[in-house]
Amino acid sequence: MSVGAMRTGEKGHAVSPADFRAACGLFPSGVTVVTRRSPDGGAYGMTVSSFTSVSLHPPLILVCIDKRAGLVLQLGHPEYFAVNILSEEQQDLAVRFSAFPEKKRFDGLRWSEGWRGVPLIDGVVASLACSKEEAIEAGDHYVLVGRVKEIRQHPGRALVWCESRYHCLPTPPDSTRD
Template sequence: MNPPRKAQPPSFSAREFRAALGMFATGVTIVTARTAQGELVGLTANSFNSVSLDPPLVLWSLARAAGSLPAFSTGSHYAINILAADQKDLAERFALKGADRWGGVGFAEGAGGAPLLAGAAASFECYNRSRYEEGDHVIFVGEVERCTHRGGASPLLFHGGRFFTEHAL
């Protein structure tokens, strides 16, 4: 028996799919880069995941319609900043369209000029290794050149459309 050549059409709406995805709790990141012209680029993303320990690889995804897609697609490096629990305001600011995202934000310059946000729980400085177009998003795979983390920092979490902090069970 041959397997089907194509997935069956979904039996759910986009709204139902989004609600189901929201049941998966994630951390919150801000992915940052600097364009060839020196412009700072950054956005809030929770589509971050580890891929490989050897070599050290991580992934994240970005909507094809995002205005920052050209900057992330053509740049050599980006940084993934895992937000700490006290950085909720920063997560919201970098999620807004048309907002002044960088005003008053402290950062250090990482690989390729990618900003490393002050106060982040962890950061990954990534070489822009590969990209895969799937559906309405582009999946970015970064090869981690450097990483840091703050021991004892509580991460900012996202679940069901709301922000949370960690609580040990």
């Protein structure tokens, strides 16, 4: 479809998955790795860009998780999980946690335990350890709402995902210079 063209689909309301994906992909987001412990005590993680804050009082966030993802399908809905916001130096981790076999994703990676043992990845700009507040079924995904129990923040800038590519934010002008 050419830029500027409008496509509404048959009878003005059917939308093709390709058009839907392309339009939503224009909206920039950060990149996170959502982590949890598996029932055998191991660490699990997957790359997730569908993260947003929901409420301040109480502090709630959400992520949208494909129903086929190991996070929910193989392991069952997590009671506790963490959202690790990747830094612009961690593009390799976005690839690792979306493309590597599940059991190899933590190989050689530095991480520590947060609230209730959730895996917090070193070098991220922020980690939010959460308890599951709600898991809402929405089409082929679950909207997983988490109540934030612990926050760790580190210096650095977030990696950006837009139009199916990773980006780094431009360096802001130095406000201390005249």
